[in-house]
Amino acid sequence: xxxxxxxxxxxxxxxxxxxxxxxxxxxxxxxxxxxxxxxxxxxxxxxxxxxxxxxxxxxxxxxxxxxxxxxxxxxxxxxxxxxxxxxxxxxxxxxxxxxxxxxxxxxxxxxxxxxxxxxxxxxxxxxxxxxxxxxxxxxxxxxxxxxxxxxxxxxxxxxxxxxxxxxxxxxxxxxxxxxxxxxxxxxxxxxxxxxxxxxxxxxx
Numbered sequence: 001x002x003x004x005x006x007x008x009x010x011x012x013x014x015x016x017x018x019x020x021x022x023x024x025x026x027x028x029x030x031x032x033x034x035x036x037x038x039x040x041x042x043x044x045x046x047x048x049x050x051x052x053x054x055x056x057x058x059x060x061x062x063x064x065x066x067x068x069x070x071x072x073x074x075x076x077x078x079x080x081x082x083x084x085x086x087x088x089x090x091x092x093x094x095x096x097x098x099x100x101x102x103x104x105x106x107x108x109x110x111x112x113x114x115x116x117x118x119x120x121x122x123x124x125x126x127x128x129x130x131x132x133x134x135x136x137x138x139x140x141x142x143x144x145x146x147x148x149x150x151x152x153x154x155x156x157x158x159x160x161x162x163x164x165x166x167x168x169x170x171x172x173x174x175x176x177x178x179x180x181x182x183x184x185x186x187x188x189x190x191x192x193x194x195x196x197x198x199x200x201x202x203x204x
Contacts, residue, residue: 012044080163
């Protein structure tokens, strides 16, 4: 059984997609141990509680500085000791110590086709605003492993989504979610849970 912790900052639509996929059997051999958000008002926490999943808030604002938060966040994750950490719209940089501790065991969903529209500053609606501004005809989403860089880890899977005439950032964001993110992330978790994508041994 793959034990996962899902980290999310906002509405939790990707979290919902994961929970739904577990419920309907599209993800097997997987259990969500906890959901962590940096935002106490995140709808994702309510989604988790409604699913009887422990929901925790760890906010940098609750600590004297980022170093203290990073240490507390890393220690909490080590205590939970999941097999896999899933970043599902998590807008906080993962502490380097956590990346080291869970090397090869953290995955992220990014709402663009990496290496396009990624890196520092490319998150949430900004990604789709930039894609439309640039005039691309195809965008999409990427699931990748997390390393010490920003959106630089090894790519697991990608799915293309066509930009349509008259798209707004909000409309494009929704289409990328529905056609790519909510498909790719559950599939990646199921692939990992069933050994089609191997994980390294725990080094905790």
